[in-house]
Amino acid sequence: MADIVIGTAGHIDHGKTTLIKGLTGIETDTTKEEKTRGLSINLGFAYLDLPNKQRVGIVDVPGHEKFIKNMVAGLPGIDLILLVIDAAEGIMPQTKEHIDILSLLGIQHFMIVLTKCQTVDEDLKELVKEDIREQLADTALKDAPLIETDAVEKIGLDELKLAIQDLAETIPEKTVQEVGRLNVDRVFSVKGFGTVITGTLIDGTFRVGDELTVFPSGKKTKIRTIQVHETDKKEAFSGQRTALNLTNISKDEISRGDVLTNGAALEATWMLDAKVSCLEDVKFGFSLWDRVRVLIGTQEVFARLVPIGQERIEAGEEGFVQLRLEEQLAVKTGDRFIMRAYSPMVTIGGGQILDAVPSKHRRFKQDVLDSLKVKEEGNLDHLILDFLLNQQAIVGSLKDICDYMNLPKETVQGMLETLLEEKLLIQLSETEWIHVNKLQQIEKMIYQELETYHKAFRLRPGMPLEEIRSKVKQFLTPKQLDKLVKLFVEQGVFQLNNHRLSHSDFKVELNKYQEKVKNDIEKKLEKSGFTPIKKEELEALDAKNGRDVLEMLEDQSVVSLTFEYVISKKYYLKSVDLVKDFIQKNGAMTLADFRDMTDSSRKSSMLILEYLDEKKVTKRVENTRELMEG
Structure with a gap:
């Protein structure tokens, strides 16, 4: 059975936090400010035990427009979204923006949860349900089940749990990968333990003792302990809400938005290639050098847009872009992101990364477009x-x-x-x-x-x-x-x-002149026998062709003993045979032995023997030579 994480979405004050408390008994508004203002500012976390004893994680994301980036930060790794709608108010502007964001991020599994149902009469409730279906008819939520609830009155919660359980059983297991990756969404310090971070493990596996790299800083740390749903574990798997107690790193050296990995597959980057969609109801499209806010993982960074293959991407259109980032990111191909306008801060589109570490492109180069299309097809x-x-x-x-x-x-x-x-x-x-x-x-x-x-x-x-x-x-x-x-x-x-x-x-x-030089060189070397000759002496036989012909003959009928001296290949091979026979019979050979066998000078003998050492025919042992083994 897959480990799944549930997220909430919906307009401010439509009852997301109250619903989660009713389902789990856990209060996800934890800060004094959140409790005072009656709205979620940061991500809240809980877990739910389903009737079949499966425990699932829950992320309560804030609904207020000012906290959209916190909402997006809660979505990576989420498998199922509960779209929470107040039965008295129906779909509101913030609900629509959340739906746009969920669609852009590729969320596939949804449930619509109608809350505060006991506060409205039956006729109004039916009108709201009809309006919901009508407004969601062209979205990914058109066939999503709708559950009526009232968390205060404890109505519909058991039905909702069963519906979640049925849908959870249809969500496939995540691909098992060794390299783990986690986007940090909270960092705090626990007295006696040190730095603790939380996040959803979106890839692979983390184990106690793993060395982790923090991106984009590159700092190193280790996992001291792991908790999944407040239970100590030896390892955590993709899809699980995870808390890590880290060693050798202070709270100030890691922050929300950082990425942790126990492998080498990540690389910090200043650019991203992506396929993007511009929402239909925005007032403007995407133009060259537009400054946008990119919300990816748990981080928000500014970037400049560079459309690829077209001048602009209009509202309702798709296209390729390169994002030139103002801060480094560490992401992977396939990750999804949201784009919001620099000002006013409204969601304008989103997309999927096609290349996480690209090079800078020319905008209208065909091979760049072809490559991006291949990556898009997947x-x-x-x-x-x-x-x-x-x-x-x-x-x-x-x-x-x-x-x-x-x-x-x-x-x-x-x-x-x-x-x-x-x-x-x-x-x-x-x-x-x-x-x-x-x-x-x-x-x-x-x-x-x-x-x-x-x-x-x-x-x-x-x-x-x-x-x-x-x-x-x-x-x-x-x-x-x-x-x-x-x-x-x-x-x-x-x-x-x-x-x-x-x-x-x-x-x-060879022409006739070069052929003559070739014969002259070979005859001179043959006559010289075991006595090497200087190259310049042979080249002087013909000022025009001598050097070229001699170079041609090297490794054919001529052997270069040094940069200065050569010998006939015939006599070099004879030298090899003489040396091998002598050493096999006598165990070793001196320079004098070789000189006597070949009736040559000491200098000539030394040139040949040193070349044999170089070619590993022999090896010098003090004043004698022995055959190389093998």
């Missing part, structure tokens, strides 16, 4: 593709995708495998994925780099991989590049020889 496969395509990195990690989607690892892996079968993604490793369009981008980038290289160095067999790594290091790690190069070679896009990459159709073609 198709999970398309959202993954959109994330991988539009993130800055070429390769996306499984963790980043899970954090962005706010879904468990197992669920995301299943979707990734489906996209892989549809050839929309490429899997680089167990935890690394790349969009096929990004793959094409990096292929094109490497192709262009090679094209430039081939034109500049026509006799070189390809660009060294190390040089390519330096060109793409801001996009790819060396391991990621190696995996992509392997994939490209398997696909026949490029060819790789001796750690040099080239176009698949690239060939080194």
